[in-house]
Amino acid sequence: MKMSRRDVLQRLAVAVPAVAVGGALPPSAAAAEGDGFGPLVIRDQGGFAVGGSVVTTPGTFDPRRPTNPAGQTLHGDHARVFYQVPDRPRALPLVLWHGFKESGTSWGMTPDGREGFQTLFLRRRFAVYTLDQPRRGAAGRTTQRATVDIATDEQWFYNQFRLGLWPNLYPGVQFPDDPQALEQFFRQMVPDTGPIDGNLLRDGVSAVFDRIGRGILMTHSQACGFGWRTAMVNPRVKGVVALEPGSGFVFPEGEVPPPMPSSAGTLNGEAVSLANFRRLTRIPIAVYYGDNIPTEPTDIAGRDNWRVRLAMARLWVDAINRHGGDATLVHLPAVGIRGNTHFLFSDLNNERIARHIASFLARKGLS
Template identity: 30%
Template sequence: MFHTAHAAPAQAPKTPTGPLTLSAQGSFFIGGRDVTSDTLSLTPKYDAHGTVTVDQMYVRYQIPQRAKRYPITLIHGCCLTGMTWETTPDGRMGWEEYFLRKGYATYVIDQSGRGRSATDISAINAVKLGKAPPSTLPDLFAAGHEAAWAIFRFGPRYPEAFKDTQFPVQAQAGLWQQMVPDWLASLPTPNPTVANLSKLAIKLGGTVLLSHSQSGIYPFQTAAMNTQGIAAIVSVEPGECPKPGDVQPLTGIPVLVVFGDHIEEFPRWAPRLKACHAFIDALNAAGGKGQLMSLPALGIHGNSHMMMQDKNNLQVADLILDWIARNARAPRRGR
C-alpha cells in the first residue's frame, strides 16, 4: 500500500550540461476523423465545400541513446499546448529535456483541438454565413492573466505573489505567451484526446502517461477504455481524480498523484486534493498501487500549479522519476 509521502526533501539537482545525444526524433499524428462541410471557407479564393480531418492528436517524440524501458508521454492542461514541458518562461530546462537527459524517451502531445492538432471551424463559419443560428456556435474559453494567476496559485490575487512562490513571476510574460484558446467544450464526448492516448500507448507498447490539470483525468479515462500499453500513470495536480467507485480498471496500474503548495488557501483546489486522497485510499483498498505525493509534506514549499516550470522544477522531476523507476511495470493485456 502507498499513502501520502513523508520524507526529507530531495537535494536540488544541478542543471545537466553538455551535449544531448538522441537516437531518433520526429513527429506524427494519431487518430482523427473526416468531416465534410459546406462552410469551410468565407473567402471566394477557396471552395467552401470539402472534407477536412479533425480530432487528431499531434505527437512529437525524442529518443535518447540507450533509452530506458518505458517512454514518458507528456499531456498538457487547459489553455496550453505541449510547450508546457519545454523551456521554462525564464529560459531554464523543462521536464521534456530533463527526462531525456535522464534516459527516458519523451512523447509530447498537443491535445485534440489545440496547438498543432486541428480544430473544426465549420460551425463558426456556418453562423457567419447565416446557415445556422448563433446558439450553435462552439463554446470557447481563454484564461485571462488575472484569473490564471489564482488558478495557477502564484499568489492570492493578481499580481500579488506568495513570498515563497517557486514560480518565476519576473518572467510571467513568457507564460502568458504560451496560452491559447481552449476548445474543450466544443469537442465530442468522450474527448478524442482520451481515445488517441489509448492508441498511442498501444502503438508504443508501453508508456507512462504523465498528465497535468485539465488533462489529469485523461489517463484514468484512457485506462477505463483500455489498459493496454499503460505502464504507469502520473497525474500532476489533476482537475479531478476518479471517484472511489471507479478504481477497478486501475488496480493493475501504478498511480502517482502530485500536489504542490498553498492548496488549502483556494476553494478551487482544496476539494480536489481531498477527492484525490479518497481516490488513492480506495485504489489501495481495492488492491491497487497508488500514492499521493504532497510536496509540502516532503518539506518542499512554494510550488505552484505550474510546478514543471517552477524554479525547483528539476527537484520535483527527480521525485517523479524516482517513483517511475521503482513502480512502472509491464502493462497488463488490455481489454
C-alpha cells in the same frame, strides 16, 4: 545579448549531436542519467498525428471552383505528437499530456528559459512523447464549430494556478519574480478550437499508445481525469503520474463520495463500473500536489478549489488502494518541498520534482 556557458552548451548540444563509439557511452551520456546540462544525445526525433476523423462534403471536387466544398475533405480532431528518443532509451517511453488552456509547449522550456520536463526526462534516458490534445495547440484542426473565448482572464488564472494573489507572488513561491517570465507564462496559454469532448480526448491519447506501444502517461490538471479513463481502456498504459488533478475523479458505482462545495463551485466524483475502476488498480499511480493549498474554507475561489481537489484526491487514492491497487499521493510540502505552483514541471525547482518522480518510477519498476 551575452550568453552564459550553460546557454552555449545547450545550443551546441542541439546543433552538434554526439556519437558513441564501440558501445561506450560518451561523457555527455552521464547527464542523460540524471541532473546536469551537458550535451544531449538524441537518437531519433519526429512527429505524427493520431486519431481523429475525416469529414467529406457530398459531391465532386471541381478544381476550377476551389472554394466550393463539394467533394472536399477535412481531416480533424486528431492528437499531434512530437517525440525525442535518447541514446540507449529506457524500456518504457513517457507520454506528456498538458492541462487546461495549455499545449505541449508547456512541457518544453519554462517561462524563464530553463529546461522543462520534456528535456529533463530525456536526460534521464526516457523517450519522451509530448502531445497536443485534439482541438488544442498544434492539433487545432476541428470538425466541430466553437466560439473562441477572448475574455480578459489572466489575473484569475494567476490566482487559480497559485502563483500568488494578484499582483503579488506568494512568499517563497517557486515561480520567478521576473516580469518577462510572467509575460512568457501568459503567452503560452492557448484556446480550445472546438468543444472539449472527453471521449474524443481519451480515444486520441489511447491511439498514441496503440502506435508507440507500452509506456508511462504523465498528465497535468484537466488531463488527469481523461488520463485515468485512457488507462482504463488501453492496457498499454503501464503507469500514470498525475500532476495536480482538478476534476475527473472516478469511483466505483456506489462508492462516489459526497459532493465537496467550495467558493469556486462544487466538486463531484464520477461513477464508473467496478470492472473499469479495477483496471486502474493494475498499474502504479502517483498523484502530486504543490504548495499554498488551504486547509480551511476561504472566499478566494482560486485557492478554495484546490482545498477540495486535494481532499477528493486523497479519497480517490484511498479507493484505488482499498480495491488492491498501488496509488500514492505526494503533497510536496509534506515531504519538505515547498513553494510549488500548479505548474510543478516548470517551477524553479522542477529538476527536484523530476528527480522525485524518477525515483518513484524506479521503485515501481517503470524505468
